[in-house]
Amino acid sequence: MSDDLTTEGCEGPDCEKALESLYLFLDAEIDSASCAEIQAHIDDCSECLTEYDLERLVKSLVSRSCSEVAPEPLRDKVLFSIRTVQVQISEYRQS
Template identity: 40%
Template sequence: MTDCGCEKARRDLEEYLRHEVCKTEYADIQEHLEHCAACRDEALVATTLTEVLARACKETAPEQLRDQVLAKLRAAHATA
């Protein structure tokens, strides 16, 4: 394994985090992240953002809000 450097690690970070790179590239990026605090921090931000977005996508609006939005859409559609 060889340290791939910051440029490659950052360029391929999203694919690395989704395990979409080959085993060799994965190992190279992993090694780089172990030794580079700046890239490791960037990977942490990307991971955290992905997790927060995934949780937000699972949330649903309260039923009352949903009903209000649908009523307004129906009203707007009826007048159009």
Template identity: 40%
Template sequence: MSCGEPHDTDCTEVLSEVWLFLDHECDEKRRLLLEQHLDECSPCLEQYGIEEHLKVLLARKCGGEHAPEEFKQRLRDQIRKTVAEQGGVPVHDRLD
């Protein structure tokens, strides 16, 4: 997807990382770049809003049980791999 406007960070790249952004899974520098793009790009901001609402809904409906940390790490690793394969963009790890 592209809104047709020039941005420092491409729309496709931003949307492929929106879940990482929502989950605070990217480092601060990357987060600021994604945030700047969302501030400038209405179509991406709209898509981000849909994803954010979905995350809230999932948390509300499925948030009672907590998965083991090992499972969550395997899931994060698989999501990163899938995002990188489908989006063709590098996925930046969060700095702990």
């Protein structure tokens, strides 16, 4: 059985799981064992590393522009524009 239907452009069976946990990882809402597991995967996987860096960037931007917890609409807006850039980058790399 092929795993083609899982995360596009992301190699390895751990990517989907790693990305799901990424948000918890960044919010430090995950136990340290999973933390190490995800960190190890990120070190190994450029796709997930990119995602991780983007998420971290979003968090720093959001926390800079708002001293308290960012309102969801703002976070969504920032996430959306960064994802758009990410798509453009990957299209650029493929061409």
